[in-house]
Amino acid sequence: xxxxxxxxxxxxxxxxxxxxxxxxxxxxxxxxxxxxxxxxxxxxxxxxxxxxxxxxxxxxxxxxxxxxxxxxxxxxxxxxxxxxxxxxxxxxxxxxxxxxxxxxxxxxxxxxxxx
Amino acid sequence: xxxxxxxxxxxxxxxxxxxxxxxxxxxxxxxxxxxxxxxxxxxxxxxxxxxxxxxxxxxxxxxxxxxxxxxxxxxxxxxxxxxxxxxxxxxxxxxxxxxxxxxxxxxxxxxx
Numbered sequence: 738x739x740x741x742x743x744x745x746x747x748x749x750x751x752x753x754x755x756x757x758x759x760x761x762x763x764x765x766x767x768x769x770x771x772x773x774x775x776x777x778x779x780x781x782x783x784x785x786x787x788x789x790x791x792x793x794x795x796x797x798x799x800x801x802x803x804x805x806x807x808x809x810x811x812x813x814x815x816x817x818x819x820x821x822x823x824x825x826x827x828x829x830x831x832x833x834x835x836x837x838x839x840x841x842x843x844x845x846x847x848x849x850x851x852x
Numbered sequence: 853x854x855x856x857x858x859x860x861x862x863x864x865x866x867x868x869x870x871x872x873x874x875x876x877x878x879x880x881x882x883x884x885x886x887x888x889x890x891x892x893x894x895x896x897x898x899x900x901x902x903x904x905x906x907x908x909x910x911x912x913x914x915x916x917x918x919x920x921x922x923x924x925x926x927x928x929x930x931x932x933x934x935x936x937x938x939x940x941x942x943x944x945x946x947x948x949x950x951x952x953x954x955x956x957x958x959x960x961x962x963x964x
């Protein structure tokens with residue numbers, strides 16, 4: 738079945754450091770890929786998405802490129818802020834599935850940015 | 853404003869009691885979902901529905917039940933058969949197949 742693997746956290750960084758969170762996936766169809774962010778005690782917010790190979794999703798300084806050859810969708814940000822402290826989830830939705838748009842999530846990566 | 857509303861935000865339940873979590877959306881989305889999140893864990897799918905009066909089990913449906921009588925509502929009942937119900941529950945909806953899902957703010961259920 739479909740699966741998403743993310744690097745385990747927590748990831749602790751200083752402000753203005755470069756952030757990378759690795760994400761790899763397994764899917765049988767043609768997945769769309771997503772990054773969601775969860776702030777403490779809240780639901781998930783869509784951060785960015787990519788729907789086909791070589792697409793680059795970007796938002797709020799974050800970027801991720803859909804790499805079909807390596808089945809990866811790594812999240813990057815060049816200069817993090819304290820406000821970026823959150824849990825980040827990589828997810829996929831497989832268009833090849835007939836069973837609806839349910840998302841498969843990675844385990845989440847907690848990021849802590851220190852001033 | 854359009855969005856998904858979950859209520860209540862915090863819920864306490866005694867062992868052996870059923871409890872229903874509310875989820876309402878005004879986004880005119882066809883599909884709705886319930887996920888469970890345990891501390892430090894990812895999200896696991898409980899139930900989902902693609903259309904009114906139809907729903908399917910997700911990966912961890914045992915001990916839960918749902919209904920979809922209206923397009924905008926997808927309540928989740930946590931029954932006494934659920935062995936470990938304490939968790940954070942998230943409701944989501946999406947417009948079409950393979951579009952992004954929008955999430956509610958979650959309900960934290962604690963069994964006391």
